[in-house]
Amino acid sequence: MKKLQMLGLLALAAALGSASAGGMQPMMPMAPASAPLSATAAIRDAAGQVRGSAAFKQMGMGVQVTVEVRGLPPGGHGMHVHEYGKCTPGVDSATNTVVPFGGAGPHFDPGMSKNHDDPQAMNKYGHGGDLPMLMVGADGVGRLTFTTDKVSLTGMNGVLNRALVVHAMPDDYKTDPAGKSGMRERCGVIVRDNFSVRDYALPDHLSYPEGLAYDTKKGVLYTGSASNGTIYAVNVQSGTVSKFSEGGSLGRRVALGMKVDPQGRLWVAGGQQGTVSVLSPDGMILNVLETPKSPVPYLNDLAIAPGGNVYVTDSFRPVIYRVDRDMNLTAWLDLGKTPIKYGPGINLDGIVVTPDGRYLLTNQLNTGDLWRIDLRTRAVKKVMGGLKNSDGLLLDGHTLYLARNKDQVVSRVNLSADYGSGTLAAEEPLAGLRYPTALVMLGNELVVTQSQLDKLQGGAPEVPFKLTRFGKF
Template structure:
């Protein structure tokens, strides 16, 4: 059986994943088939092979979470097989079950054609859909495919009257070399990341509680490094380590920058002037030991003095070419390789700026296409990596000498990034935080445990 689906928009890049596979297993863990995804002209070709099904039609859908564990069915509050996969993949928030050709704004992107099993319980299906992608906002990577017990009526919420979930497979990129580190907690929503000088420890923090976790880079074991609430720290966004092993923490809406000793004990908390719109987002350490700090709501770049005695308004931005707008403004910040300037990205415009440390002169860095939804910045020599959270990918930008322009045609979704925020280097690998911060407003529960993704530089 073949089906052709031609509506919707394909978001992707030539450097993104080209193929992925989900191995279907039944509730007893037996392998009953596979679903293969290939990027082709016009969308994604999907090929399904399955056996051991009851004869007849079986609804098939992509679900939000990359898990096939037992979960709780919200309809009756009972644990059932595969319910950890969550609800149907619905990036446009249509909240409507519909046909596989219905535009995303009117129906779930995860609503797939029906799988038909013959008298022997075998089923094959091949179709191409422009609604599906292996990169970007609509990426299928690290989501799950569910096969149901009954046919799909393509209209009844939430799943077309398809009955029990009888098979499940997580969609995994075929060429993946990614590793996942799990972050404790069910409301953590990690945002920042830093790596110790000896490369043995990864630090990340909770945007919701301020707790800082230390993760062993070899074993993946996580522990609390500093509990939330220390010296008033109730949120942790950007993180940076200095040469003495002290950890600087951007405090989000608290308007504070916290500094921790190498053993995790609190050293100091420095407060910016009280404001209902404070949003201390990210920071970077300068060559003199100062910390330069972005504020996503107030038009100013702050500076923590090297002696950690005060935080000051280093560069007011009113009247400059960095024009603040409603929403999230300046976000990620990095130091140029020569140590002479800062680079910072404006989230809601996609503009990248260079700020000279000596003169405080601001210049826009030309990057064709811009860096919309730019969150964390990471500089590796003249290569700038940008976490574009809403797009679910990391973009690579090659900067020209002097960092006044850059070229970019490469992105990586790794193996299913979920709203990637900040980035760090670990040897020859990148660490990206899967913040899932979009789920704090969408009404979709987060996929737990939260994760950091480690994958080779590209």
Template sequence: MKRLLSLGLLTLTGTVTAQPAPAPLSATAALLDAQGVKTGSATFTQVGTGMQISVQVSGLTPGMHGMHLHEFGRCAPGVDAPTNTIVPFGAAGGHFDPGRSGNHSTPTAADTDGHGGDLPMLMVGADGTGRLRFTTVKSSLTGMNGVLNRSLVIHAMPDDYKSDPAGMSGMRERCGVVTRTGSGNVARDYLLPGAQDFPEGVIYDAKRDLIFTGSAATGDIYAIKGATGQVGVFSRGGALGRSSALGLKLDAQNRLWVAGGAAGTVSVLSPDGAPVAVLETPKSPDAYVNDLTPAPDGNMYVTDSTRPVIYRVTPDLKLSAWLDLNTTPVRYLPGINLNGIVATADGRYLLTIQLNTGDLWRIDLKTKAVKKVMGGLTRGDGLLLDGRTLYVARNAEQVVAKVALSADYGSGNVVVQEPLRGLRYPSTLATIGTQMLVVQSQLDKLQGGTPETPFRLTRFNKF
């Protein structure tokens, strides 16, 4: 986790005293046997882009034991996919494979050639105790190959480093969930009921204490009670062209606005979920209406991630192309371009993030002048603006970035990249009281792979 060095106050002599750098990101795992008894532990410490792992465990058969990081943070019985039988610690899933290699290999193979969770073997002595300390660059505590809230599993037999899926290393004998040290800023999770929900957008209605989130896969919109977590369906997808629900916003009339993705639509729902309007952008096979924001001028501004245009919806629900981005410094490239968008409280600007380049842009609402604020925010998805602080959900990077902006919103710098206790493709953010919400969308699993269920939204303290 990167943090800017904070500077202390000026002393009487005029010198500046630097405060100690924050401790490296770290985590632990209590290693349990099949009866749930703790027989050892592992520690994880971020070292540059890699991770140092120290393991100590007892009660194992002397000799070499395969050891791997697994996909899910669950040390419980579950189905072993190759045999379709219930096995100890089967709920941990298969090997962690961020590069989607589909291939078991050596601990030094690139993630595109082997599992990111492939680790060195553990040597257990005659007394049944094994100890190992090593550093891996295949996985990390943060970023695309982050292992927070995943599992470390020790097997009964040696690893041949070639046989799929687990190197012929036999039964799972020990398991521990990788738990971040000092992750007290997470307040709670809100769980969704569907096995294929893939939530994307989020907004909070403080008047009714309701959290709204929409499914990128089905267009369903859920309403969640903030105090209790009770979930209900607010509006079913599939109707009126809404097969997907991406960005969500509330307007001054408490109507819910929904970005419709590839359908190219903006839907407006009444406070009770009834359809008010479905606004269509020009027909195109390349449409991807992604996010939207109300501005103090009463208009709603809308991004399209594949067509270089920002749309505007006026208070009388008239949609039109407001800004042709081809006339600006913004250059659309293959993939997802402009995504999250927010309006500044003073009504002067829009801020929007270009996901595939990592560029943050400022747009003058009066002159339409476009200025690059900063780069380096690749995979930036949803935005949340709090005064001069901008929070960016960086989906594949699996962090929320905190950006300090200048007084005119024209420049900024990253203050911290926060993985919380392990994020799964965070897409959007919302304020809930003095705290925040982040959607763990798992959109990387939408077209293939096994999502971690139940899907969740996480409520956390601002940082």
């Protein structure tokens, strides 16, 4: 069971904007990513008036929460973290009616328990968002301070850019979906303190943006859908989004890892189709390269070496493929003869080439291992472990950034001069990440996908889907 300590009185990312599909939030100064993790929520009533506040402070693996809410009837009031950072009217799935603050969605449930429970229950048994009850006095003011490790400001249990909701009635801590706590009376979006990002909103509710590439000459980001293969082009200055290539094109039902080569061509890994697609700078299909037929292909990511060769990971088959400058695709390295051992789940995923063109670096998602492969000798060396759920990679000199999808952070690893060892230096949740999968660099800033792939097989994703731009850390 999770501990929940009541303490003496102590003195999440901004709400999703209403930007249109092609619109963009105004750029704000990037705060240093090393700032201590804390967040606040302005608690409002249905008329939009601020009627209280909540403060969140990271304490180890948990969070200290201090809440004060005014103008409620005396007695107990259920209090929960809800899935979405939207304090707007919306449909309550329990009643199928539009209610105040229905836009906040259901209770935050990182353990996928599908069960309302006691605030001391482990998240695999009850909603992570099930919090202690707020007791309101005769003066109409409710105050509560507590520490819980059911939620966090970072990682899988992260509540940044989610909503804190206070209900009209007491919580019985057992009845689904909300403990018979009645109407949603107060709501506040949990916003990280002293931190800002820039979001690029995508237009399609089926986007699930998995891959990401940047064309420096055109000033355009490309991102591809893991659900239908559509590729979008995003102008990094204006935020204008256009459809670059329609989903379902030849050899591309999905679009995973992506890279732009020096000729401006876009290379796309085709996942379970086992294909590599090459598109011209204006979106025409130039080539669709097929790997050998297999029941379980999964081409996940690719990297372009200085000489023009392209290296491709396969997450299910233990092989790295290479496409040479003449567009010949071959199996370049049989991983069964190396220290890299494939197991259940996603194996090799992201891949990058070192700036000197000497090595490949690739991560194994299911084991958390980072590997170095010599492009001349094909020798394989383990760089480090402890990086489970690492998806896309971005190499900046001897600094490696990793999108840690399920962990909902971007990690920074400092690598040795020969890329043969590394140290985990920082983990950054930004303003609330939603299953990040890929990264690119824009000058002194980075862009990450918020893919929400965890919602692809069930559950309602937050829309609009978005890419998020932030400063290096």
